[in-house]
Amino acid sequence: MGNKVKTGVLLVNLGTPAAPTAKAVRTFLAQFLHDRRVVDLTRWLWCPILHGVILPFRSPKVAKLYQSVWWEEGSPLMVVSRRQQAALSAALQAAGIDMPVALGMSYGEPSIDSAWQELKAAGVDRVIILPLYPQYSVSTTASVFDSWARLMKQERRLPAFRFIRDYHDNHGYIRALAESVRASWQEHGQTDLLLLSYHGIPKRFENQGDPYGHQCHRTSELLAAELGLEPHQWRTTFQSRFGREEWLQPYTDETMAKLPAEGIKNISVICPAFSADCLETLEEISSENKAYFMESGGETYHYIPALNDNPEHIRMMMDLVCREIA
Numbered sequence: 090m091g092n093k094v095k096t097g098v099l100l101v102n103l104g105t106p107a108a109p110t111a112k113a114v115r116t117f118l119a120q121f122l123h124d125r126r127v128v129d130l131t132r133w134l135w136c137p138i139l140h141g142v143i144l145p146f147r148s149p150k151v152a153k154l155y156q157s158v159w160w161e162e163g164s165p166l167m168v169v170s171r172r173q174q175a176a177l178s179a180a181l182q183a184a185g186i187d188m189p190v191a192l193g194m195s196y197g198e199p200s201i202d203s204a205w206q207e208l209k210a211a212g213v214d215r216v217i218i219l220p221l222y223p224q225y226s227v228s229t230t231a232s233v234f235d236s237w238a239r240l241m242k243q244e245r246r247l248p249a250f251r252f253i254r255d256y257h258d259n260h261g262y263i264r265a266l267a268e269s270v271r272a273s274w275q276e277h278g279q280t281d282l283l284l285l286s287y288h289g290i291p292k293r294f295e296n297q298g299d300p301y302g303h304q305c306h307r308t309s310e311l312l313a314a315e316l317g318l319e320p321h322q323w324r325t326t327f328q329s330r331f332g333r334e335e336w337l338q339p340y341t342d343e344t345m346a347k348l349p350a351e352g353i354k355n356i357s358v359i360c361p362a363f364s365a366d367c368l369e370t371l372e373e374i375s376s377e378n379k380a381y382f383m384e385s386g387g388e389t390y391h392y393i394p395a396l397n398d399n400p401e402h403i404r405m406m407m408d409l410v411c412r413e414i415a
């Protein structure tokens with residue numbers, strides 16, 4: 090028997106504050122918003138705005154929003170990510186595959202560094218990096234790659250590695266989304282419209298070559314086809330604008346306020362770019378945007394949860410990982 094290379098999985102997501110307090114949110118935002126992949130303005134211009142305005146004023150405001158969605162066990166994004174890690178690890182084990190699974194976050198704890206140290210301590214010499222962003226964006230996926238490359242600069246012996254860039258059109262992903270939609274319709278009845286709301290990015294990023302928007306539209310088309318929807322039964326929008334420049338359009342909040350006047354009063358909303366529920370789904374979509382819709386004359390509004398640790402989602406992760414070692 091030859092020496093068998095030990096493979097490990099590095100699951101990555103964005104990260105979240107350690108506590109729903111202004112101080113912890115400030116620490117998180119400071120790290121996040123200093124990333125040049127996220128905000129690419131020249132530092133002469135950006136640092137005074139960030140330190141003088143955004144961190145002091147946004148942190149206490151956003152901390153209140155985090156308080157409104159915080160769970161007993163912690164920040165939803167962290168709790169769900171830990172569950173995903175445990176479920177993927179158990180699924181691999183049940184299939185007789187010896188592959189440790191570590192969790193690293195781009196910002197805050199556990200860091201990507203700590204996740205790599207865990208894998209290294211387990212004897213891993215080949216890493217499959219799975220950023221849990223179905224659609225590639227420079228602001229998310231490329232930033233994960235930067236962190237990995239920075240880490241590898243400190244290593245003399247590099248592990249072999251595979252980087253899963255995106256899975257926006259993966260059939261297991263589309264099927265898992267379709268299952269969630271069907272489950273919601275079964276519980277509440279089918280609505281006039283399925284709104285697919287994705288986290289936005291600045292339009293400028295797309296002009297500079299970021300394929301994110303195109304991948305979002307592709308995911309929507311595939312999901313609509315899987316569900317057999319007619320064009321008037323679904324729509325794609327973009328949420329979570331930040332700053333003053335134009336972001337990908339149409340905007341979710343503006344669409345919500347307009348739909349009832351078009352005669353669309355019953356909607357289901359799904360957020361396919363979020364692999365785990367978080368502030369942007371539980372507060373912005375389930376609460377803030379629901380209010381825009383209802384105040385404008387909407388009647389029923391159902392948020393369809395993220396794929397989180399659904400067995401279908403975990404199976405999809407397992408397929409993505411196993412494809413890399415086949």
Ligand SMILES: C=CC1=C(C)c2cc3[nH]c(cc4nc(cc5[nH]c(cc1n2)c(C)c5CCC(=O)O)C(CCC(=O)O)=C4C)c(C)c3C=C
Binds near residue numbers: 228367
């Ligand atoms: C500053 C610009 C931002 C870009 C570009 C951006 C892209 C982007 N983000 C996600 C996923 C998530 N974002 C989340 C929170 C969040 N995002 C921004 C800003 C940008 N995001 C901020 C400032 C925040 C923090 C909250 C706030 O201050 O409003 C989260 C939730 C984290 C949580 O703790 O729950 C996720 C997830 C994607 C997928 C994306 C581009 C494709």
Ligand SMILES: [Fe+2]
Binds near residue numbers: 123136139140
């Ligand atoms: Fe700074």
Ligand SMILES: [Fe+2]
Binds near residue numbers: 288329
């Ligand atoms: Fe974001």
